[in-house]
Amino acid sequence: MHDARAGRMARRKLSAKDHAVTYADAEPSAFASMLGGLIEANVEGSAAKRKDFRSLAARVGIWVTDIDEGVTLDFDKGSLVVHNGLEPRRDLTIRAEAETVMSLSNLKIGPFGMPVYFDHVGRGVAAKLVRGKLRIEGLLGNLATLNTVTRIFSVQ
Amino acid sequence: MAVKAFTDDWARLFKDEVNSSSVYKSAAKGWKWTVGLVVEAEPDKNFPEARGVVMDLFDGSARDITVGSAGEAQKCDFVITAPYSRWKQVATKELDATKGMLQGKLKLKGDLPTIVRYTKASQEMTECTTRVPVEWPDES
Numbered sequence: 001m002h003d004a005r006a007g008r009m010a011r012r013k014l015s016a017k018d019h020a021v022t023y024a025d026a027e028p029s030a031f032a033s034m035l036g037g038l039i040e041a042n043v044e045g046s047a048a049k050r051k052d053f054r055s056l057a058a059r060v061g062i063w064v065t066d067i068d069e070g071v072t073l074d075f076d077k078g079s080l081v082v083h084n085g086l087e088p089r090r091d092l093t094i095r096a097e098a099e100t101v102m103s104l105s106n107l108k109i110g111p112f113g114m115p116v117y118f119d120h121v122g123r124g125v126a127a128k129l130v131r132g133k134l135r136i137e138g139l140l141g142n143l144a145t146l147n148t149v150t151r152i153f154s155v156q
Numbered sequence: 157m158a159v160k161a162f163t164d165d166w167a168r169l170f171k172d173e174v175n176s177s178s179v180y181k182s183a184a185k186g187w188k189w190t191v192g193l194v195v196e197a198e199p200d201k202n203f204p205e206a207r208g209v210v211m212d213l214f215d216g217s218a219r220d221i222t223v224g225s226a227g228e229a230q231k232c233d234f235v236i237t238a239p240y241s242r243w244k245q246v247a248t249k250e251l252d253a254t255k256g257m258l259q260g261k262l263k264l265k266g267d268l269p270t271i272v273r274y275t276k277a278s279q280e281m282t283e284c285t286t287r288v289p290v291e292w293p294d295e296s
Contacts, residue, residue: 034268
């Protein structure tokens with residue numbers, strides 16, 4: 001098993017020390033590179049997202065059901081290690097189709113840093129949740145973590 | 157009437173499709189960057205030389221779409237690269253472009269938050285390519 005904190009893995013340093021995004025695998029998958037790159041760009045471009053990034057310590061899995069690929073995002077208060085595939089001991093796991101994963105990145109953030117679920121994109125995401133097309137495992141006790149991850153993901 | 161893939165005639169019809177799409181017009185509002193599509197050569201598919209599609213897109217419309225060299229397309233703000241047969245899969249709806257990018261079948265270069273913000277516009281752009289009647293070089 002890969003342990004993000006063990007320091008035994010091949011890592012590729014991609015950004016400044018205060019918000020480093022690194023990859024656990026010598027050859028990150030396209031999905032891992034895309035998600036890591038997206039988070040890195042978001043964090044570099046927004047002081048609010050940097051603050052969230054520095055406060056977040058959680059292991060989050062994302063599985064894209066229609067391409068059978070996923071990643072594990074190991075957030076550790078200002079650093080992120082992106083793993084190809086799902087690693088054990090995840091706090092949260094999001095399972096959805098590619099289009100829904102992209103929609104999650106397009107959720108607007110409203111008052112008090114809460115994702116907006118009443119506009120067009122938000123209603124679409126909520127509907128997928130109700131229909132079981134978007135599944136979030138580990139939500140109980142991790143709602144604040146989910147909101148923080150959503151804010152870091154969001155490009156809006 | 158079908159046109160040869162990735163030629164000037166194809167570019168003209170593609171531009172017409174983009175400009176007649178109300179979905180694209182609305183989803184791409186605010187977009188102000190050029191997009192280059194690099195179609196890599198596949199000699200065994202009767203597509204011997206790489207070509208580049210340069211799209212000058214602005215605020216929901218296509219100001220110009222031209223076909224030239226791969227090098228010209230690589231100078232655009234956003235560049236998507238794939239071999240000829242992958243583009244054919246996209247244009248014939250065998251491959252969803254979003255999934256293709258997540259799987260690394262289509263390689264994207266450019267600012268990720270911007271492209272993710274315009275996911276709907278890029279999906280509609282893909283839809284537009286599927287509406288252009290094409291004569292594929294490996295089928296002729």
